[in-house]
Amino acid sequence: MLDGFDFVLITLVLTEIADEFDLSAASAASLVSGAFITRWLGGALLGAMGDRYGRKPAMIASILLYSLGTFACGFAWNYFSLFAARLLIGMGMAGEYSASATYALESWPAQLRNRASGFLISGYAGGTILAAELYKWVVPAWGWRWMFYIGVLPVFVALWVRRALPEAGDWHEEVVASGAARPNPFRPLFTGRIGYLNAALAVAASAALFCVFTPLGAGWRWPLSLLAAGALLAFAAQLGGRRGWLLYVALMCTVFCAFLYSWPIQALLPTYLKTELGYAPSEVTDAMFYAGFGTMAGCWLAGFAGDRFGTRRAYAYTLLASLCFVFPVFAVRDTLVGLGVLLFCLLALSQGISGILPKYIASHFPTESRAASLGFVYNTGALGGAVAPVLGAHLAEGMPLGQALAVLTSGLTLVVIVLMGADVPRRLGRLVDPELSDDHLLRDRPIPADTPG
Numbered sequence: 301m302l303d304g305f306d307f308v309l310i311t312l313v314l315t316e317i318a319d320e321f322d323l324s325a326a327s328a329a330s331l332v333s334g335a336f337i338t339r340w341l342g343g344a345l346l347g348a349m350g351d352r353y354g355r356k357p358a359m360i361a362s363i364l365l366y367s368l369g370t371f372a373c374g375f376a377w378n379y380f381s382l383f384a385a386r387l388l389i390g391m392g393m394a395g396e397y398s399a400s401a402t403y404a405l406e407s408w409p410a411q412l413r414n415r416a417s418g419f420l421i422s423g424y425a426g427g428t429i430l431a432a433e434l435y436k437w438v439v440p441a442w443g444w445r446w447m448f449y450i451g452v453l454p455v456f457v458a459l460w461v462r463r464a465l466p467e468a469g470d471w472h473e474e475v476v477a478s479g480a481a482r483p484n485p486f487r488p489l490f491t492g493r494i495g496y497l498n499a500a501l502a503v504a505a506s507a508a509l510f511c512v513f514t515p516l517g518a519g520w521r522w523p524l525s526l527l528a529a530g531a532l533l534a535f536a537a538q539l540g541g542r543r544g545w546l547l548y549v550a551l552m553c554t555v556f557c558a559f560l561y562s563w564p565i566q567a568l569l570p571t572y573l574k575t576e577l578g579y580a581p582s583e584v585t586d587a588m589f590y591a592g593f594g595t596m597a598g599c600w601l602a603g604f605a606g607d608r609f610g611t612r613r614a615y616a617y618t619l620l621a622s623l624c625f626v627f628p629v630f631a632v633r634d635t636l637v638g639l640g641v642l643l644f645c646l647l648a649l650s651q652g653i654s655g656i657l658p659k660y661i662a663s664h665f666p667t668e669s670r671a672a673s674l675g676f677v678y679n680t681g682a683l684g685g686a687v688a689p690v691l692g693a694h695l696a697e698g699m700p701l702g703q704a705l706a707v708l709t710s711g712l713t714l715v716v717i718v719l720m721g722a723d724v725p726r727r728l729g730r731l732v733d734p735e736l737s738d739d740h741l742l743r744d745r746p747i748p749a750d751t752p753g
Contacts, residue, residue, distance in 0.1 A: 302363070302454040303396050304427025306370040306389065307335065309451060311570050312435045312584075313444035320444075321379050325571075325696065329689040330513045331379075332567045334386030336686030337509040339394035339679035340532060341502065346395025347675025350402060351668060355468040356461065358671065359399035363458040366392025370451030383514060394682070398675030401658035406470035406667070410742050414611055418603025418655035425595035425651075432588035436581045474667050498535070505531035513686060532680050539676060547729030547736065548677055551661060554719045555681025561712030562651055563688035564705045572630075572701050583636055590640030591647045598652010606656040615653055615660065616721030619713050622649035626710045630702035650713065663739040664726070670740070 310317075310332055318328040342365070350358035369388030376382035400420060408416035431447070438446050466472075508528040511517030517524050533549060540548035573579040573587055598618075605614035625646035632639045658674070665673040688708065695704035719725070729736045 301423035301427040301430065302457060303366065303393055303400075304424035305431045306366050306427070306451045306454065307393060308428040308431045308566075309370065309447050310335075310373070310386070311567050312431060312588075313439060313447055314571055315574055316439065316444040317382070321382075323379060326690060326693045327379065327515065329567065329571075329693040331382060331386060332689045333513045333686035334383045335390035335393060336683050337513060338387045338390040338506065339682050340676065341394075341506065342391030343394035343398050343675030343679030343682075344535075344672060346391070347398040347672035349395070350399045350671035350675075351471075355399050355403040355406070355471055355671060356465055358395055359403060360458045360462050362392045362395030362399055363454050363461070364392070365389075366396065367452050367454040367458070368392075370448050372448075373451070374445040374448035380514070387510075394675060394679040397658075397678060398671050401674060402471070402662060402671045403468045405659060405662050405741060406468040406670075412607060413741055414606030414614075414656045414659050415603035417657070417659035418599045418601075418606065421655040421658065422596045422599035422652075425592045425599060425647075428595070429589055429592035432585045432592065435588075436585040440581055470667050498538070501531040501534055504528075509683070509686075513690065535676070536680070539673065543733035544729070546732050547664060547725060548673075550725035550728045551664065551677045552681045554716065554725055555657070555661070555678055556684035557712050557715045557719065558654065558657065559682055559684030560688050560691075561709050561716055562654065563685040564692040564708045565647075566651070567685070567689035568692050568701065568705060572705065576701055577633060579636075586636060587640055587643060591643045594644035594647035595651040597644075598648030598650075599655030600652075601648065602653045602655040606659065611656055611660050611663070612720050612723055615656065616717050618649050618653040619717045619720070622646060622653075623710055623713060625649065626713070627706050630706045650709070659741070660720075663741045664729070664737075666740050 314328050314331065317323070317331065318325070342362075346358050346362050349361065366389045369385050369390075369392060372385040372388065373382055376385060401417065404416045404420045405413050434450065435447065438450070505528045508517075508524040508531070512521050512524045512528065532552075536548040536552060537545040540546070569591065570584055570588065573584045579587065602614060602618065605618065608614075609617075625642055629639070629642045629646050632642060658678075661678055662670055662674050692701070692704050692708055695708065699707075726736060726738075
């Protein structure tokens with residue numbers, strides 16, 4: 301919930317920031333993208349921390365990172381200082397996603413893990429609702445900076461987590477209780493001569509992504525994008541190894557497309573409501589409430605549907621149903637209630653189903669490397685969320701913003717339906733690893749010592 305609260309703040313105050321710093325729509329949208337640039341690195345490193353030292357320490361470190369990054373946004377004096385703070389938020393959010401997802405999945409019974417995933421991710425939507433409610437009270441009275449000052453509060457939650465929560469069940473049983481050597485999945489990447497090359501690749505990828513999503517890369521965006529993609533694919537190939545590299549790449553592409561269909565609306569909906577529909581702050585809050593609660597309810601529904609019908613089947617059919625609501629959402633203009641009902645339905649089906657995305661990804665990886673693998677794959681694919689708002693803003697230069705958002709959402713939703721429904725990542729993975737497991741979260745569940753036989 302606090303993760304969602306901190307991240308959605310930028311989307312709510314994007315127009316106020318653009319006015320103060322005199323930014324174009326595309327430059328303002330790139331501030332949303334900023335948090336995605338460092339996600340691949342934060343997810344990988346903090347995920348590796350979770351595999352070696354436990355899910356709980358990684359979760360604490362992640363919460364501290366994104367809370368302090370949000371607080372720093374309130375002191376930004378120009379575009380680049382705000383963008384830099386967003387980079388810190390991205391690293392923290394990435395680590396928090398991988399740590400909290402593996403923590404929840406490994407602490408729930410195996411047959412209920414879609415529900416664990418759905419309930420967990422529903423908290424993100426709760427955070428967007430909370431942020432929207434505060435927006436209508438805080439920004440008109442005190443200005444946009446106070447929204448970010450409030451974002452430092454999760455620090456106190458990190459202190460509570462450190463004191464109150466036990467370690468995740470699967471990780472504790474397989475690593476601590478068994479006395480097994482604690483894994484360090486990234487050690488091969490940064491030792492010996494290859495370590496220097498990979499360190500250079502990490503710097504090159506980060507620098508290239510920074511330039512791509514800021515004015516510094518003007519005129520060089522395609523070459524820089526290819527450089528960043530090549531570096532990230534090289535990391536995926538090394539992490540996956542000879543038998544797993546294709547699975548890593550396929551999962552990254554699937555997550556990338558999932559962000560491309562979902563993030564145009566998540567990032568630019570408040571801007572659409574304020575600019576094209578002329579909504580006041582209180583009306584934006586009401587519309588965001590419908591959207592946020594729809595996503596939350598959808599995550600709950602996704603958890604039950606995933607456990608009942610299977611993760612992939614629930615994902616594909618729910619996304620297919622969501623297509624019925626995409627264009628109607630952007631056709632409604634005269635009734636807030638009508639728009640709210642349609643937003644609720646659309647977000648429940650299209651965004652809510654992402655509640656079981658952690659379960660889907662984590663099922664491909666064993667316990668000893670799950671946090672790092674999930675963190676890298678998910679957060680590298682999450683670069684689709686960096687591309688989405690900028691792409692939506694550029695498309696809106698030639699058509700209404702609502703139409704641009706509808707086209708992006710519907711087109712990429714169809715792509716994800718095919719990838720998920722046909723189990724494309726696992727099928728590709730088996731081309732190089734015929735023994736690839738159907739579901740590690742079921743196969744790797746430790747058997748209690750007192751179980752007969």
